[in-house]
Amino acid sequence: MAKLLHPEIEWPKTPSDALSQQRRLIGLLPPERPLGRVGLVGGLDVSYSRRLERVFAALVVLRAGMGEEVQTVYGEAKADFPYVPGLLSYREGPACVAAWLNLDTSPDVLLCDGQGRAHPRRMGLASHLGLLFGVPTVGVAKSRLTGRHGTVGREKGSTTPLVDGKTGETLGVVLRSRTDVKPLYVSVGAGITLEDAVRITLSELGRFRLPEPSRRAHRLVTLHRKRAEEER
Numbered sequence: 001m002a003k004l005l006h007p008e009i010e011w012p013k014t015p016s017d018a019l020s021q022q023r024r025l026i027g028l029l030p031p032e033r034p035l036g037r038v039g040l041v042g043g044l045d046v047s048y049s050r051r052l053e054r055v056f057a058a059l060v061v062l063r064a065g066m067g068e069e070v071q072t073v074y075g076e077a078k079a080d081f082p083y084v085p086g087l088l089s090y091r092e093g094p095a096c097v098a099a100w101l102n103l104d105t106s107p108d109v110l111l112c113d114g115q116g117r118a119h120p121r122r123m124g125l126a127s128h129l130g131l132l133f134g135v136p137t138v139g140v141a142k143s144r145l146t147g148r149h150g151t152v153g154r155e156k157g158s159t160t161p162l163v164d165g166k167t168g169e170t171l172g173v174v175l176r177s178r179t180d181v182k183p184l185y186v187s188v189g190a191g192i193t194l195e196d197a198v199r200i201t202l203s204e205l206g207r208f209r210l211p212e213p214s215r216r217a218h219r220l221v222t223l224h225r226k227r228a229e230e231e232r
Helices: 015-028 088-100 125-133 194-203 212-231
Strands: 040-049 054-063 069-078 109-112 137-141 159-163 170-175 184-190
Touching (some): 040 088, 054 088, 069 088, 069 212, 137 194
Parallel strands (some): 109 137
Antiparallel strands (some): 040 054, 137 184, 159 170, 170 184
16 A cells, blocks of 8 residues: 655645645655656546535556556545645645555656646645655646746647746746647656656657546546546
């Protein structure tokens, strides 16, 4: 069974407490380091049910570069934290943790549908979960939360840096994952270099916009949420 590296970290119930915790947690993130051999890649996505007022999560583990499924697990939690941009990890995180704890084995790297360092306080969902789970994580977001970037090429695999407009700090990379399709925003979550974050994302791309672990997690969590809404 997968475990939490920091089980003592609790979930704040108010935005002000969450902001304070985010600023503390940034100091606990592991240093960026090159990614070693990757055998298993995870993809994590969430889906919110307005009717049930619950957040559902799906975590898919695949063999790297092969697409062979090793395990899929689900988790859910009550959506009792308000929707606040920049604090979505506090709304979505409990369901993600519930899914993680259902795993029989941990992936070597986890792709999260959300931001990592490309976040106003450098502590997006991918960073938060990387700290809790103790595995390298990558933020693979479909939209930009902060930062500026130049034009990214039209061809699949084209990239351009995502930078802080005030400090010039590199926050991540804007990646064209499919020719003439909206790009993805890739950033370090925890315990991985940006170069390796981009490399592993590219290595998991197929015919779709999202890397395969993320795509499957997105599809499965949507189905899982719809089934729950029909049954309850």
